Amino acid sequence: MAVDSGIRIVLPGFANTQAEAIDQLLSIEPAEVPDTTKLGPSDVVVRVRSASISFVDFIMMTGQYQHMASPPYVPGLEFSGEIAWTGSEVRNFSVGDKVISDFMTVGPRSKGAYQQSGAWSSFAVAPENGLYPLPSGFSFAQGCSFLGSYETAYFALVKRAKLQAGERVLITGASGASGMAMVQIARILGAEVIVTGRSSRKLEAVLSAGADHAIQLDGDNTGSLASTLRAQVKTITNGAGVDAVIDTVGGAIGDAALRTLKFEGRFVIVGWASNVSESGGRQTFEPDRLPTNIMQMKCLQVMGSPMVIYSMANRAWRAKQIAQVTAWAEEGLLHPHVSHSFRAEDFREAANAKLRGEVVGSCVINF
Numbered sequence: 383m384a385v386d387s388g389i390r391i392v393l394p395g396f397a398n399t400q401a402e403a404i405d406q407l408l409s410i411e412p413a414e415v416p417d418t419t420k421l422g423p424s425d426v427v428v429r430v431r432s433a434s435i436s437f438v439d440f441i442m443m444t445g446q447y448q449h450m451a452s453p454p455y456v457p458g459l460e461f462s463g464e465i466a467w468t469g470s471e472v473r474n475f476s477v478g479d480k481v482i483s484d485f486m487t488v489g490p491r492s493k494g495a496y497q498q499s500g501a502w503s504s505f506a507v508a509p510e511n512g513l514y515p516l517p518s519g520f521s522f523a524q525g526c527s528f529l530g531s532y533e534t535a536y537f538a539l540v541k542r543a544k545l546q547a548g549e550r551v552l553i554t555g556a557s558g559a560s561g562m563a564m565v566q567i568a569r570i571l572g573a574e575v576i577v578t579g580r581s582s583r584k585l586e587a588v589l590s591a592g593a594d595h596a597i598q599l600d601g602d603n604t605g606s607l608a609s610t611l612r613a614q615v616k617t618i619t620n621g622a623g624v625d626a627v628i629d630t631v632g633g634a635i636g637d638a639a640l641r642t643l644k645f646e647g648r649f650v651i652v653g654w655a656s657n658v659s660e661s662g663g664r665q666t667f668e669p670d671r672l673p674t675n676i677m678q679m680k681c682l683q684v685m686g687s688p689m690v691i692y693s694m695a696n697r698a699w700r701a702k703q704i705a706q707v708t709a710w711a712e713e714g715l716l717h718p719h720v721s722h723s724f725r726a727e728d729f730r731e732a733a734n735a736k737l738r739g740e741v742v743g744s745c746v747i748n749f
């Protein structure tokens with residue numbers, strides 16, 4: 383393999399806060415080119431070009447995620463790059479091929495032998511079945527911003543909400559990595575898309591990505607937030623309300639969004655981006671509470687959407703999910719939005735931009 387030097391970013395131990403992880407604990411180390419004499423026949427070495435910095439990376443580094451790697455570890459759920467070496471039994475890839483990683487098989491979100499191969503490193507080792515071809519027309523930055531978010535969106539919209547053409551869907555936190563993917567997939571499904579967010583600048587980008595209507599929410603008082611959102615959704619839907627809500631934010635915004643549903647509407651819980659404890663550790667976490675009276679009187683369906691947990695347990699479903707989002711990508715229907723891109727050496731600047739809420743879609747570092 384062509385040998386060159388590299389770097390990796392290492393978390394030595396769980397942080398008390400996200401800021402502490404970024405500004406104090408993470409460090410740059412030289413990355414050794416993997417010793418291929420120690421790798422298996424189905425292994426592949428990837429020269430990483432881009433890696434995403436995600437919400438999940440942050441909550442994992444502070445010990446708040448449901449699945450965590452053991453420190454010290456290299457964070458980063460997804461990478462893209464070029465194949466630098468292949469084992470003797472690798473059949474589907476050759477040196478030079480452009481690939482993306484499967485975060486359920488490689489890196490800190492995976493459970494097996496490749497957990498230490500985090501994305502924030504110049505080199506990664508993956509099994510052949512832990513990689514997919516970079517979709518045609520995608521940049522490396524888009525490639526590492528694809529599977530996690532688009533699978534999450536597909537699972538929430540198709541498997542859980544069963545969204546139909548002509549229906550109306552409300553997506554909270556739509557400027558996020560998952561939210562931007564949801565807007566694009568909801569449009570493919572033929573739905574009318576209403577989004578919420580706190581920043582007019584970011585909502586402009588969400589509208590450009592295909593949302594039909596944007597509602598800016600800047601208060602956090604549950605009462606006025608709920609009436610503002612319900613009134614605006616009523617105006618947009620001529621009083622009808624929405625068929626489905628996909629909630630990535632939770633808290634007061636999730637509560638308010640639930641109240642915009644029509645009778646027999648569906649509420650899909652994807653995440654709770656607004657409900658992250660400043661201090662790390664699961665013991666600090668207070669789960670959201672949603673109003674059972676609204677669920678009862680409006681005959682709602684309220685459902686979880688744990689894409690990773692479901693897909694890890696149901697490989698047949700996952701294969702279908704990946705096949706569909708990949709096919710849409712190849713058709714040119716999906717465009718991961720990357721608002722921020724940095725040199726890997728500037729990872730602190732990148733992570734802080736994400737932490738400050740400046741990012742729309744994805745933030746990446748490049749090696």
Ligand SMILES: NC(=O)c1ccc[n+]([C@@H]2O[C@H](COP(=O)([O-])OP(=O)(O)OC[C@H]3O[C@@H](n4cnc5c(N)ncnc54)[C@H](OP(=O)(O)O)[C@@H]3O)[C@@H](O)[C@H]2O)c1
Pocket residue numbers: 436437438530534554555556557558559560561578579580581584585630631635651652653654655656657687688689690739741743
């Ligand atoms: N169920 C699953 O399988 C699955 C998979 C991936 C992620 N998730 C979860 O989904 C959630 C979103 O993930 P993501 O990767 O899309 O995150 P992200 O890229 O950080 O986006 C989250 C969005 O939520 C909004 N937001 C953030 N903090 C907020 C706050 N305090 N109050 C109100 N709005 C806030 C922001 O939009 P504005 O600034 O525009 O308001 C932001 O763009 C997280 O909870 C994550 O754990 C679930």
